[in-house]
Amino acid sequence: MNNLSKRLSLIKENDLYRDCRYFCSSQAPKVNMEGKEVILLGSNNYLGLCDDARLKEAAIKAVNKYGVGAGGSRLTTGSYDLHRKLEEKIATFKGTENSLVFNTGYMANVGILSALCDRKWVIFCDKYNHASIIDGCLLSGAKLVRYKHCDMSDLERKIHIYKGKNNLIVTDGVFSMDGDVAPLKEIVKLAKRYEILTMVDDAHGVGVLGERGSGTAAYFGVSEHIDIQMGTLSKAIASVGGYIAGKKEVIDYFKNLSRSFIFSTGLPPASIAVSLKAIEIIEKDNKRRERLTVLSNWFKKELKLMGFNTTDTITPIIPVIIGDAKKANKLSENLLEEGIYIPAIRPPTVPKGTSRLRISLMATHTYEDLSYVLKVIKEQGRRLQIIEG
Incomplete structure (x- = not known):
């Protein structure tokens, strides 16, 4: 001590x-x-939605109907029809086949990276990525290669040096401490050239950038080229939680193998209802x-x-x-x-x-x-x- x-x-x-x-x-x-x-x-x-009357009303209605707690993990007793509706809403919002909601953005990143990658993988990670991404990379056991912040020349140089059989480029969409935006078009080009998977943490981009506020990938017009779109429900969406959006097979994989999803009690119905209403507002306003x-x-x-x-x-x-x-x-x-x-x-x-x-x-x-x-x-x-x- x-x-x-x-x-x-x-x-x-x-x-x-x-x-x-x-x-x-x-x-x-x-x-x-x-x-x-x-x-x-x-x-x-x-977007100033944390005190919005419409979101408060959505939470109150959910509490009156479902109570205050989820009661269990999502794969046992903690899933509600509201969870399904939100995951369908997020998929439409992000332009993907499906999505999966986690309890926090931190748990989403840790759960995604540790379930996807192992010691056979190489992860190329922007030097200024969020701590949750770094922790997920370390938990996975993969070789972590950090490239200079938003420096595509350094990224390509390190791809030539370290690329293995299984590879991932992971980046924040909007960097939370500097406010700058990742060059997603260039990242996608490199990923295609070298056959590397891509993942974007869009916690601070959703609600702020892109068509209908759907985020950084939409802003650059590369949504269909990002393999894993991750985000949070706690910033512009004014609720709590994280999510992953992508192809149905990808979502099914993480639903069954992501420990931070499997072993956590589901988010309470009121929070899910708030997220649903907030996304609806963001899309229209x-x-x-x-x-x-x-x-x-x-x-x-x-x-x-x-x-x-x-x-x-x-x-x-x-x-x-x-x-x-x-x-x-x-x-x-x-x-x-x-x-x-x-x-x-x-x-x-x-x-x-x-x-x-x-x-x-x-x-x-x-x-x-x-x-x-x-x-x-x-x-x-x-x-x-x-x-x-």
């Missing part, structure tokens, strides 16, 4: 200690955080997505004009790169004192020397609130000598 204390002390000394922030209200542009109203700029609730794009482009432009180091992305994820973990932490704390919550992201979530504030916008943010945020972040950026002025 003494060793644990030493490790914790070291984490605190390096400004890498993290703790939970507790909300006393729904995920919305403004939230009650431990008794204080703050503008929330760190949520993955991209382009206005939220359009407004989110306009807000994000304007906000990024203003930050750049102030001199902040950020990236030019097509998503509502806006990293403000600070570099030093202590300074990133201090900026986040100062903003919170002014009624603005933007989490400081530090190693090991991001590489050393790239600590940042991860701003994520909602379609329901107002220009008035965001103008106030810009004013304050400019003042604090100058005070901490992050920007000139």
